[in-house]
Amino acid sequence: xxxxxLLVFSALAPIARLWARVGARQxxxxxxxxxxxxxxxxxxxxxxxDFWLPTAALGLTVWTWAATRPGxxxxxxxxxxxxxxxxxxxxxxxxxxxxxxxxxxxxTLITGLMVAGLVLLIGLGRYLGPLCCLTPSPPPxxxxxxxxxxxxxxxAALLFWxxxxxxxxxxxxxxxxxxxxxxKLEPVGQLASAGLRTAxxxxxxxxxxxxxxxxxxxxxxxxxxxxxxxRTAGRLPAVSLREFLTYALFFPAYTxxxxxxxxxxxxxxxxxxxxxxxxxxxxxxxIALGVLKKFVLADSLALVALNAANAxxxxxxLWTWVLLYAYAWRLYWDFSGYxxxxxxxxxxxxxxxxxxxxxxxxxxxxxxxxxSWHITLAQWFRAYVFNPLTRALRARPxxxxxxIFITQAVTMVLIxxxxxMTVNFVIWGAWHGLGLFVHNRWADFTKxxxxxxxxxxxxxxxxxxxxxxxxxxxxxxxxxxxxxPTPALALGVFGRLFGLGGGP
Numbered sequence: 001x002x003x004x005x006l007l008v009f010s011a012l013a014p015i016a017r018l019w020a021r022v023g024a025r026q027x028x029x030x031x032x033x034x035x036x037x038x039x040x041x042x043x044x045x046x047x048x049x050d051f052w053l054p055t056a057a058l059g060l061t062v063w064t065w066a067a068t069r070p071g072x073x074x075x076x077x078x079x080x081x082x083x084x085x086x087x088x089x090x091x092x093x094x095x096x097x098x099x100x101x102x103x104x105x106x107x108t109l110i111t112g113l114m115v116a117g118l119v120l121l122i123g124l125g126r127y128l129g130p131l132c133c134l135t136p137s138p139p140p141x142x143x144x145x146x147x148x149x150x151x152x153x154x155x156a157a158l159l160f161w162x163x164x165x166x167x168x169x170x171x172x173x174x175x176x177x178x179x180x181x182x183x184k185l186e187p188v189g190q191l192a193s194a195g196l197r198t199a200x201x202x203x204x205x206x207x208x209x210x211x212x213x214x215x216x217x218x219x220x221x222x223x224x225x226x227x228x229x230x231r232t233a234g235r236l237p238a239v240s241l242r243e244f245l246t247y248a249l250f251f252p253a254y255t256x257x258x259x260x261x262x263x264x265x266x267x268x269x270x271x272x273x274x275x276x277x278x279x280x281x282x283x284x285x286x287i288a289l290g291v292l293k294k295f296v297l298a299d300s301l302a303l304v305a306l307n308a309a310n311a312x313x314x315x316x317x318l319w320t321w322v323l324l325y326a327y328a329w330r331l332y333w334d335f336s337g338y339x340x341x342x343x344x345x346x347x348x349x350x351x352x353x354x355x356x357x358x359x360x361x362x363x364x365x366x367x368x369x370x371x372s373w374h375i376t377l378a379q380w381f382r383a384y385v386f387n388p389l390t391r392a393l394r395a396r397p398x399x400x401x402x403x404i405f406i407t408q409a410v411t412m413v414l415i416x417x418x419x420x421m422t423v424n425f426v427i428w429g430a431w432h433g434l435g436l437f438v439h440n441r442w443a444d445f446t447k448x449x450x451x452x453x454x455x456x457x458x459x460x461x462x463x464x465x466x467x468x469x470x471x472x473x474x475x476x477x478x479x480x481x482x483x484x485p486t487p488a489l490a491l492g493v494f495g496r497l498f499g500l501g502g503g504p
Contacts, residue, residue, distance in 0.1 A: 001040065001255060003295060006341065009036070009251065010287065013275055013348040026269055029246045029349055030111070034058070034118045035134060036251035041215050043136035045208075046193065047200040051139040052148070053214045055119060057249070059152040060176070062112075064224045065244040066159035067172060068231035104240065111242040112156075116149050169228045176221045176228075183212050185421040216254045218418065222380055223248045227262060229384055237263045243270075252345035256338040258356040259376040265351065273350030286344030294337030301330035306483045311493050320496040327483050328476040332361065335374065361475070364467035365443070366435045369475060377415070386411045404440055409433035419482070424490060428481035435474055 001009075012032060037054040044050045123145035125133035132138055139145065182192050189209030196211070197204045227244075230236040239247070239262060247265045273279075304310070306327035314320045339356035346353040360373035370378050386407050393403045409430060416429025453460040477497075484490045494500075 001338070001341065003291070005040065006287070006291070006345075009345055010348065013280070013283070025273060025350065026242055026246060027114070029250065029269075029351075030242055031114070031118060033246055033249040033251045033254070034115055035122065037216065037249055037254060038122050038135050040251070040255055041135065042213050044211055044213050045206075046196050046211050047202060048137070048140040048144075049196065049200075049211070050136045050213075051123070051145075053217075054135075055148055055152075057214075057217065057220055058115065058119065058245075059148075059155070060224060061220070061245055061248045062115075062152060062156045062241070063159060064172065064227050064248075065239075065241050066156045067169060068227045068236060069160075070238045108160075108241045111240070111245065112153065115245065116153070119149060120145060166232055169232050172228050173225055176225055180218065180221050180418075181421070183214050183217055184417070185209075219254065219257050219259060220248060222259050222377075223262070225384065226259075226380070230262075237266065239266050250346070250351065252342040252351075253353055256335070256342065257374075257376055258339055258342065258354050259380050260353055264354070268351045271350065275348060275350075279347055279350075283344040283347035286340045286347065288344075290337045290340030290342075290344060292337070293333040293340060298330045298334035298337055301326045301333070305330040306480070306493070308485055308489060311484060311489060314493075314496065317496055317499050320493060324476055324480065324493075324497065328361075328472075328479055331479065331482075332357070361472050362468060363471055364464050365471055366432070366439045366474065367443075369471055370432075370436070377418075381411050381415055385414055401441065405433075405437045408436045408440070412436065422485065423487055424481045424484060427487065427490075428478055431478045431481060435478075 009032075012028075015028065037057055038051070041050050041054050044053070120142070122134050123139040123142055125131070125135070126138040126141075182188050186209040189212050190207050193209060193211040194204040194207035197207050227236060243266050244262065246269065247260070247262050250260075250265070253260065304323065304326045306323040310323050311320075314323055336357035343353045343355070354376055356375050356377075358372040358375065360369050363369045363372055389410060390403060390407050393406060398406075410433070412431075412433035413426055413429035415432075416425040416427075419425050419428075453463060477494075480490050480493050480497075481487075484493065
């Protein structure tokens with residue numbers, strides 16, 4: 001999100017104030033979010049791809065809603081019989097439920113027509129001459145746009161009217177993970193780029209994995225997987241298509257989080273809201289803080305932060321440490337700055353997005369760091385990877401320390417792979433997985449002596465300060481793997497950091 005785009009989104013706040021009614025505000029947020037995913041999508045070298053990627057995001061979201069809505073899974077014989085008995089015993093309640101279903105279908109139809117109309121209008125932008133377009137490059141011909149909308153609508157109708165067994169929801173999860181692999185794993189991405197280039201009539205020999213710049217897909221995939229897994233577990237609340245599309249595509253959080261939960265987000269959507277002075281002050285303060293962090297501090301530190309080019313020019317231990325410290329703070333201010341901007345924009349529309357950073361570099365140990373750094377990402381992996389894997393291992397005769405090591409290592413390696421499917425990201429994940437395991441064992445070992453520190457406040461303050469310093473430097477050294485593209489470069493930087501010589 002650029003400063004110009006941020007100003008445009010902030011200028012929509014007065015419109016949100018005029019549309020104070022719950023329903024009107026929901027329609028406004030949906031319309032802006034749909035248009036925003038096309039506007040925010042960067043230019044791609046593959047013809048029309050900067051139009052089709054946001055359209056695919058819309059299609060995946062609609063299909064996920066259709067597959068996870070209440071009643072989308074085929075009822076069992078016992079459930080069908082129970083419904084029949086309820087209808088016979090309480091005809092008035094059955095009639096009311098039928099009327100509610102009719103209202104839901106009507107709202108769903110209106111939502112679908114609205115979204116399709118917006119996409120068609122965006123596609124028609126190619127015919128506006130100098131005023132073209134909302135997308136970075138002109139959209140495809142209107143016939144192709146209509147065909148794409150027909151495919152989305154056809155699959156959605158099939159999922160809506162022909163319920164599938166619940167186990168098919170796992171197929172959806174696998175498909176989303178597959179798309180994620182395509183966008184993150186370079187050889188697969190290059191093959192996909194070559195295929196798309198061939199389909200677009202462009203030379204396939206120029207294909208690169210970086211051609212697939214699907215902005216926001218990583219965060220969208222997390223939201224959709226959350227829906228699919230929670231529907232499988234039977235704990236997903238009923239939400240309308242309008243509510244779900246707004247949740248999944250909400251423009252402040254679409255590109256960089258936070259990763260909200262649908263039940264919390266929809267609760268805010270359904271609450272009456274008026275943009276008063278307190279909301280303007282709170283939202284504006286967070287946006288200003290985010291702009292300072294991202295566009296002033298982070299972008300300034302980027303000039304001297306650790307990267308492959310700067311690492312190749314750093315010949316001294318002192319300068320290499322400067323590069324590392326600059327990178328650590330640049331990364332924090334960049335990520336937390338975007339989160340502040342998203343939270344502030346959300347406040348303008350009555351949505352209180354969850355906090356994502358809470359002074360992580362001031363934490364006394366690695367566990368507390370991960371409870372404060374990219375909080376919603378850590379919570380997502382805890383809910384859908386760490387906890388299920390822990391339960392599965394506890395059902396087997398596996399020693400507790402082994403369970404702790406496996407679950408923490410697997411979770412952190414997957415977080416590393418989410419950032420990028422390279423060797424360095426795997427090592428970075430393993431670095432933190434091992435660190436969390438060591439801290440867990442150390443905390444367990446020293447637990448009997450914790451009361452000693454409580455009785456000696458000065459010693460406790462000194463221990464806390466030492467913990468902050470050690471944790472920060474463990475995290476900062478881990479950023480070496482995160483910042484550099486290859487293990488060889490990273491090892492060269494480690495050598496210079498500790499005066500062992502070596503080069504990139």
